[in-house]
Amino acid sequence: MIRGFVLGKFMPLHNGHKHMLDVASANCDMLTILVCSIQSEPIPGKLRYEWVKHEYPHARVIWCNEELPQEPRDEHDEEFWRIWRGIVKKYHPERVHRVFGSEDYVVRLAKEAGNAEPWIVDKARENVRVSGTAVRSKPYENWDFIPDVVKPYYTKRVLITGPESCGKTTISRELAAMFHTNWTPEYAREYIEDEMNNDMANLNAHHMNVFCERHYEQENYAWRNANKVTFSDTSALETYIYSRTMLDAEEAGRVRAKDYLDNGRYDFVILLKPDIPWEEEEQRTYRDRRDEMYELFKQTLEEFQYTYVEAGGIGQERLETCASLVRSMMAE
Template identity: 85%
Template sequence: MIRGFVLGKFMPLHNGHKHMLDVASANCDMLTILVCSIASEPIPGALRYAWMKHEYPHARVIWCDEELPQEPQDENDHEFWRIWRGVVKKYHPERIHRVFGSEDYVVRLAEEAGGAEPWIVDKARETVPVSGTAVRSKPFENWSYIPDVVKPYFTKRVLITGPESCGKTTMARELARVFETNWTPEYAREYIEDEMDNDMENLNAHHMNVFCERHYNQEDYAWRNANKVTFSDTSAVETHIYAGTMLSEEEATKVNAHEYLDASRYDLVLLLKPDIPWEEEAQRTYRDRRDEMYELFKNTLDEFRYSYVEVGGVGEERVERCAALVRERCRKINSG
């Protein structure tokens, strides 16, 4: 049996790594992948380990989160190599026949691993011209080199929120079209229409808890399958507010919307002003309280420490204003 060994940070795993790992898999009978991380690195080691387990279920994937020296001081740093020789032996006690990688250190690592055969794959990055540094600093420019399992880490979430009849659904749909991605419709709206025949009088805490959970899960599905950014029409913010305005005080205490109010969940929150004409719908009840409800939204977002941008205007101007805010946010993310 030929045993192969790969050691790396995989921060993040990208298609250059996958090319090297595919070569390794094809040229040994048992491949061990040691994912190494330290606490100060920007991408959690546990996440990198999970990505690798997902992509290479046939390999023996091991996670090393020990605080170890990352680079030798010079070619005569014997202590560095003594430490890493011990690490390799600890995590791969069996004989190693081949050590694979894309950097020069593979030669020395193979030597320290008992005289294994070094295999350096695509060192010049000609087959897959990408690096972990490039992906981290400009993920959207390198999107095609990022595996699907890794893309959600870089995908940005945008929440469209605001009171009734302020254009949330239209905005989420239009932004998804502009950015060629997906969006999450308001689950409560669909549920009330399909399951309750728009019977607003009998709404209770159970219904609102269902709204929170299912909308949250649908957002996560969209996030895992989005193209760089995903948009959400409403969130638990709405449920929290309407529980307080539509239910009795006792019934409102049974609504668990607060469990889903996480300001860190969204990279951008767009609060739409109610400055467009009111459109009558069966589920809408606050036509004469639009400004009051808008202030309630602002107060709630402030209370739960959401950062948000207020957006007004009509038609294409309104859409372009929101699109510009999304582009600016993505530009900041894509510039390191």
């Protein structure tokens, strides 16, 4: 049996890594991939380990999160290599026949691993022209080099929120088309229409808990399948607000919307102003309280420490304002 060994940070895993790991997989009988991380690195080590494990289920993938020296002080730093020789032996106690990688360190690592055979794969990046540094600094410019399992880490999640009849659905749908991606429609609207025949008078805590749970699930699906950014028409924030204004105190207390109010869930929140004409719909009830509800939205966003920006305007101006905000957020 030929045992292969790869050691790397995979920060993040990209298609250059995958090319090297595919070569390694094809040239040994059993491949061990040691994913190494330290606390100070920008991408959590456990997440990197999960990415590699997802993409290489046939390999033995191990996570090493020990605080270890990352580079030798010079070419004579024997203490550095003594430490890493011990790490290889600790995590791969069997004999190593081949050590794979894309950098020159592979030669010395192979020697420390018991005089294994070094295989340096695509050092010049001729097969896959990408690096971890390039992906971290400009993920959207290198999007095609990022595996699908990694893309959600870089996908921006934008919440479009606001009171009734302020254009949330239209803006979400049109922004998704503009950015060539997906969006999450308001689940409550669909449920009330299809399951309740627009019977707003009988809304209760059970219904609102369903809204939160299903919308949350739909957002997660969109997030995993988006193109760089995804948009959400409403969130549990709306359910929390309307449970307090539409239900009595006892029934509102049964609504679990707070469980879904995570201010880290969205990278950007746009609060739409009620400065466009009211459009009548069966599910809408606050025509004469638009400004009051707008202030309640602002208070609730601040109460739960969401960072948000306000956006207004009529027609195309409104869309362009929101699009400009999203572009600026992604550029940052």
